[in-house]
Amino acid sequence: MVTLKGNSVFLRALEPEDLIEVHRIENDERLWSVSETLTPFSLFSIKEYLANAHKDIYEVKQLRLAICDTKTKELIGLIDLFDYDPYNARAGIGILIEAEADRGKGYGKEALELMLNYGKKHLKLHQLYANILEDNVASIQLFKGAGFVVVGIKKDWRRVSAEGDRFRESYKNELLFQHLL
Numbered sequence: 026m027v028t029l030k031g032n033s034v035f036l037r038a039l040e041p042e043d044l045i046e047v048h049r050i051e052n053d054e055r056l057w058s059v060s061e062t063l064t065p066f067s068l069f070s071i072k073e074y075l076a077n078a079h080k081d082i083y084e085v086k087q088l089r090l091a092i093c094d095t096k097t098k099e100l101i102g103l104i105d106l107f108d109y110d111p112y113n114a115r116a117g118i119g120i121l122i123e124a125e126a127d128r129g130k131g132y133g134k135e136a137l138e139l140m141l142n143y144g145k146k147h148l149k150l151h152q153l154y155a156n157i158l159e160d161n162v163a164s165i166q167l168f169k170g171a172g173f174v175v176v177g178i179k180k181d182w183r184r185v186s187a188e189g190d191r192f193r194e195s196y197k198n199e200l201l202f203q204h205l206l
Contacts, residue, residue: 028143029090031135036090036104036143039078043091046100047071050123082109082148092122092136101127104136106144106153114151116144120167128163137171145206155202158183165200173202 029036039047048071051062082088086109092102102122109116120137122128144150155173157164181196 034132034135118153133167152205157200159198168202173204175200176203177201
């Protein structure tokens with residue numbers, strides 16, 4: 026059984042040819058609140074990252090895979106395992122489907138299921154966790170649908186600026202989801 030291929034998407038390692046797509050995703054300011062990014066990434070830094078993306082999860086404690094459409098083979102998103110802790114058999118997980126037009130089509134659901142199976146079968150993970158802002162309804166539905174449950178609320182965890190007005194700031198709660206495999 027191939028654990029990284031589904032009906033609609035497959036997961037694969039990042040390639041040097043992904044430079045432009047990863048650079049575009051990492052520098053999309055609309056996505057920075059999800060990744061907690063505050064500054065843009067240079068092409069050089071993304072190139073260096075991709076050059077080292079082959080390193081083992083046991084060494085770098087993270088794994089980022091491309092989510093690709095099975096028909097077109099095009100990269101449509103990214104899925105990450107981070108804070109990998111082999112002793113306690115757990116990791117954080119995050120997912121991004123880049124284009125609005127590709128969201129809500131089940132790609133994220135299938136990619137998440139593939140990663141859950143991979144984590145359990147190959148990494149022998151016992152649990153995964155995800156941090157999701159309380160107003161990210163689509164992500165909350167995605168993770169709940171995959172068996173994640175809310176185990177905590179981090180109050181006023183993320184500072185956010187009003188659209189177009191960096192002086193109007195507020196704070197949002199972040200939900201902590203957990204899934205025992």
